[in-house]
Every structure is written in structure tokens, then in C-alpha cells.
Amino acid sequence: MKEGPDISRIAALIGDPARANILTALMDGRALTASELAEEAGVGLSTASGHLSKLTEAALITPRKSGRHKYFHLTDAEVAAVLEALMGLAARTGATRVRTGPRDAQMQVARVCYNHLAGRMGVQMYSSLIGRGLVVEIGEDASLSDAGRTFAEQFGIDLKGLEKGRTRLCRTCLDWSERRNHLAGSLGRAMLDRMEEQGWMARVPGQRVIRVTRKGERAFEEMFGVVG
Amino acid sequence: MKEGPDISRIAALIGDPARANILTALMDGRALTASELAEEAGVGLSTASGHLSKLTEAALITPRKSGRHKYFHLTDAEVAAVLEALMGLAARTGATRVRTGPRDAQMQVARVCYNHLAGRMGVQMYSSLIGRGLVVEIGEDASLSDAGRTFAEQFGIDLKGLEKGRTRLCRTCLDWSERRNHLAGSLGRAMLDRMEEQGWMARVPGQRVIRVTRKGERAFEEMFGVVG
DNA sequence: TTCATAGTTTGATCGTAGCCGAACTATTCA
DNA sequence: TGAATAGTTCGGCTACGATCAAACTATGAA
Numbered sequence: 001m002k003e004g005p006d007i008s009r010i011a012a013l014i015g016d017p018a019r020a021n022i023l024t025a026l027m028d029g030r031a032l033t034a035s036e037l038a039e040e041a042g043v044g045l046s047t048a049s050g051h052l053s054k055l056t057e058a059a060l061i062t063p064r065k066s067g068r069h070k071y072f073h074l075t076d077a078e079v080a081a082v083l084e085a086l087m088g089l090a091a092r093t094g095a096t097r098v099r100t101g102p103r104d105a106q107m108q109v110a111r112v113c114y115n116h117l118a119g120r121m122g123v124q125m126y127s128s129l130i131g132r133g134l135v136v137e138i139g140e141d142a143s144l145s146d147a148g149r150t151f152a153e154q155f156g157i158d159l160k161g162l163e164k165g166r167t168r169l170c171r172t173c174l175d176w177s178e179r180r181n182h183l184a185g186s187l188g189r190a191m192l193d194r195m196e197e198q199g200w201m202a203r204v205p206g207q208r209v210i211r212v213t214r215k216g217e218r219a220f221e222e223m224f225g226v227v228g
Numbered sequence: 229m230k231e232g233p234d235i236s237r238i239a240a241l242i243g244d245p246a247r248a249n250i251l252t253a254l255m256d257g258r259a260l261t262a263s264e265l266a267e268e269a270g271v272g273l274s275t276a277s278g279h280l281s282k283l284t285e286a287a288l289i290t291p292r293k294s295g296r297h298k299y300f301h302l303t304d305a306e307v308a309a310v311l312e313a314l315m316g317l318a319a320r321t322g323a324t325r326v327r328t329g330p331r332d333a334q335m336q337v338a339r340v341c342y343n344h345l346a347g348r349m350g351v352q353m354y355s356s357l358i359g360r361g362l363v364v365e366i367g368e369d370a371s372l373s374d375a376g377r378t379f380a381e382q383f384g385i386d387l388k389g390l391e392k393g394r395t396r397l398c399r400t401c402l403d404w405s406e407r408r409n410h411l412a413g414s415l416g417r418a419m420l421d422r423m424e425e426q427g428w429m430a431r432v433p434g435q436r437v438i439r440v441t442r443k444g445e446r447a448f449e450e451m452f453g454v455v456g
Numbered sequence: 457t458t459c460a461t462a463g464t465t466t467g468a469t470c471g472t473a474g475c476c477g478a479a480c481t482a483t484t485c486a
Numbered sequence: 487t488g489a490a491t492a493g494t495t496c497g498g499c500t501a502c503g504a505t506c507a508a509a510c511t512a513t514g515a516a
Contacts, residue, residue, distance in 0.1 A: 465509085465511095466507105466509080466510095467506105470504090475500080478497095479495085482491100
């Protein structure tokens with residue numbers, strides 16, 4: 001039959017362990033150099049260089065030259081979403097990598113998904129926004145209601161500024177650990193940034209884990225907590 | 229870093245062209261046999277068999293045995309969603325494929341599935357029996373209610389005779405064109421035989437197509453037609 | 457300049473995994 | 487019952503691609 005786009009090329013690209021490691025390492029939205037990625041992937045620099053050029057050609061990652069370094073990052077949130085979705089499938093068959101370490105437990109509470117909040121708290125925030133009618137889900141996308149716009153602006157987010165960008169304001173992203181949607185898009189990113197600014201939470205450098213402060217716990221629960 | 233589930237196994241599985249073809253062919257939700265999938269994938273039956281067992285082990289597809297056939301379908305909508313997402317990524321870099329024509333229309337109306345009625349009419353009959361409480365579905369199997377026994381005997385079927393055989397009276401069978409269950413088992417066979425005896429329909433020799441007479445159309449509609 | 461570091465390209469090696477045909481099992485048909 | 491069809495398993499062949507080291511280019515530092 002062979003209808004539709006050919007998925008095998010892209011999937012095969014992700015299917016190599018070294019390349020999968022590279023992509024996974026980029027899942028926190030940072031940009032890493034070729035050497036760093038070679039280290040992450042556990043291969044030599046020359047091998048990594050080959051992988052990186054293939055991934056770049058397929059537009060999964062995008063390079064940025066800076067002096068004699070070359071930084072790579074995931075091309076956009078859609079790539080990240082596909083990787084998350086694949087993690088979801090992998091997690092179902094119990095193909096979690098070796099053993100689940102202590103870091104995994106933290107990741108399930110709060111982690112960075114590309115540039116927005118994921119994990120239990122990400123899902124909780126999203127379902128709270130939905131439940132209060134601030135965000136309306138439309139298929140895979142979502143949009144902000146009037147009440148939602150007011151809420152976001154009161155939270156300190158420059159909606160008009162975000163809407164100037166080319167990325168969609170609201171997107172949904174399937175959370176692999178919670179198996180439910182959380183908020184992505186430029187608003188998702190801005191929400192996480194704002195919560196960091198307010199000292200609610202802080203990313204742990206070099207990891208996807210997000211550390212939540214005690215103040216953040218209280219404030220988050222007050223704002224997005226489950227209503228009796 | 230290597231955090232989270234290992235995506236490379238799943239992605240590598242999808243990354244082989246033959247397996248990608250198999251998965252793509254199943255994207256519409258139908259269940260296909262191993263032979264059909266081998267044809268779709270463009271490989272031999274033995275090769276396809278190997279692929280199918282790998283995909284099954286990873287829970288991307290789920291097999292269902294039906295007589296000497298084995299039908300495979302995508303495990304659930306989440307798998308389909310991931311494939312869709314991958315197609316989205318693939319389409320961005322411009323790797324699309326050719327489309328092929330529709331399938332045989334007659335087969336979709338009525339055909340033999342081993343020895344029982346399949347296609348639109350087979351599914352219609354089954355859902356009518358279920359809807360009127362004559363047959364009760366229990367997982368993949370089914371059983372005849374008391375009212376169902378009366379109905380079958382009035383239809384001219386020797387239930388006691390059937391029950392002497394070793395094959396189950398009622399089985400369900402997944403219809404590939406309709407994607408829904410129809411009636412199999414010795415009762416399914418007897419029903420088709422009886423309908424042929426009564427001149428409602430006739431098998432076309434050497435084909436799976438069943439020709440339905442005008443009389444048969446009327447009688448079938450009266451007996452299994454949708455109740456307004 | 458000259459040296460050092462970051463990354464790319466090339467060529468050779470080597471494993472793995474896809475492929476087929478043939479033999480085998482299971483189920484149906486006649 | 488024997489013949490035909492659907493699917494699985496096994497053994498051997500082959501090819502693709504991941505890998506590394508070494509040579510090469512590019513940028514920055516001394």
C-alpha cells in the first residue's frame with residue numbers, strides 16, 4: 001500500500017543507540033557541542049560528527065556555529081514531542097533503560113520537556129487550566145480563553161510579545177510518565193520561565209530534572225492545586 | 229546522560245523499511261494477515277513472519293489467530309499516534325510516497341471468511357444478533373443466549389448436532405474490511421450454509437466473493453436489518 | 457607566526473540484521 | 487483420510503552502516 005510519508009528513514013535515524021542518546025541529551029532544550037554530544041553518546045568524536053550531520057540533514061537537530069565550537073539543539077518542539085511519544089511507547093513495554101535510578105523518581109515529579117514543564121506537575125498545571133476553562137483543548141492543539149488571557153497576563157506573561165513569534169501560543173504534548181497531556185507551545189515555555197523567575201523552581205544544570213522550592217510547592221498548589 | 233526510557237529499540241523497530249511498510253499498512257486500523265502484510269512490505273513470508281514477531285514482542289501490533297490465518301492490527305491508538313507524528317516529521321523534509329487505488333468493492337459487501345459470512349453483511353448480522361441479545365460477547369468468544377438458541381433452531385440450524393463437533397459454537401472474528409467483529413465458529417458456518425440453502429446467496433467458485441440474490445437481500449434486511 | 461583545540465573527511469574493519477529457501481507445524485478443504 | 491494453504495523456524499548468505507584512527511581544515515590563543 002505504502003501510503004503517506006516514509007517514516008522508516010526518520011525512525012531509523014532515531015533507532016541507532018548513539019543517535020538516540022544524542023537526541024535524548026538534547027531533550028532539555030539546551031544546545032550542546034559536538035564533543036559533549038560524543039561524550040553523551042559514548043562514541044568517538046569522528047563517529048559523532050557523522051551522526052550529527054545525518055541528524056542535521058533530516059532537520060531533527062539544528063547547528064549553530066560559535067567560534068570554533070558548533071552547538072546543536074533540537075530543531076523545534078515537534079521533534080521533542082515525537083521523542084516524548086516514543087518514550088511513552090518504550091515505557092509501556094518496560095524497556096526503561098537498565099534500572100530506574102533515584103533521578104527517575106524526581107523526573108516524574110517535574111522535568112523539562114524541551115522548554116516547558118513536564119511530569120506530574122506539568123500535567124497537574126495543564127489539567128487545572130483545562131478544568132477552570134482557561135485553556136480549551138482542540139485536538140492536539142489548544143487555545144487560551146478570554147479568562148485564560150487575563151490569567152496569563154496577571155501571572156506576568158507578555159502574551160502580545162509571545163504572539164509575535166512564529167511558534168504557536170498553546171500546544172499540547174503527551175507526557176510519557178503521566179500518559180496525559182501537558183502544556184507546550186510558547187505559553188508553556190513562558191510559564192516555566194516565569195515560575196523560575198519567581199523562585200518557584202530551578203532547572204538542575206545538565207539534567208532534565210527541575211528542583212522545586214518549598215515556596216514553589218506552596219504557590220503551585222495554591223494556584224494549580226486540586227479543588228476539593 | 230541516558231535518562232528516561234530507551235527510545236532506540238522502538239525507533240529501530242520502526243526504522244526498518246519492511247516493518248515501516250507493515251505498520252503503515254495497518255494505519256487505517258484494519259487487521260491484515262501475515263501473507264497480506266508480507267505482500268505490503270515487499271518481502272517473503274518467512275521474512276515477514278520474523279518482523280511480525282518482533283513487532284508483536286514490542287507490543288506495537290497485536291496478533292489474533294483466526295483459523296489458519298493470523299490477523300495483526302496496531303495495538304492501540306497511541307501507536308497510531310506515534311506513527312502519525314513520525315509521518316509529520318518525515319513530511320517536513322519532503323519524503324512522501326505514492327498512493328494506490330481502492331480495494332475490491334464486492335468483497336467488502338459479502339465474502340467468505342473461511343466458512344462464514346464476512347464483509348458489511350457479516351458485520352451487520354453479528355451486530356444485529358448482539359443488539360437483540362441473541363448472542364452475548366465474552367472477550368474474543370461469544371455464546372448463544374436462550375433466546376438465541378430458539379432463534380437459531382427456528383432458522384433451521386441443528387444446534388445439538390453442531391455441539392457434538394469439536395469446534396466452538398460461537399466465535400468472533402475480526403472483519404478486515406469493516407474493522408468490527410462478525411460471527412465465526414460452527415454456528416457462523418451453519419448460518420452461511422443455511423442462507424445458501426435458502427437461496428439467499430451463493431459463493432462464487434474460486435473467489436471469496438459471495439453473490440447475494442434479490443430475494444436474499446430482502447430476507448436478510450428483514451431479519452438482520454437495522455431497526456429504526 | 458606557531459601551537460592547540462574543535463570538528464570533518466576518508467578508508468578500513470567488522471557485526472549485526474535483513475533476506476531467502478527449505479523443512480516443519482497447524483489448520484482447513486475435499 | 488490425504489492434499490492444500492498459512493505461518494514458523496532454521497541455516498547460510500550478504501550488505502549496509504557503525505565504528506575508529508589518522509589525516510585534514512578551521513578557528514582561537516600565545
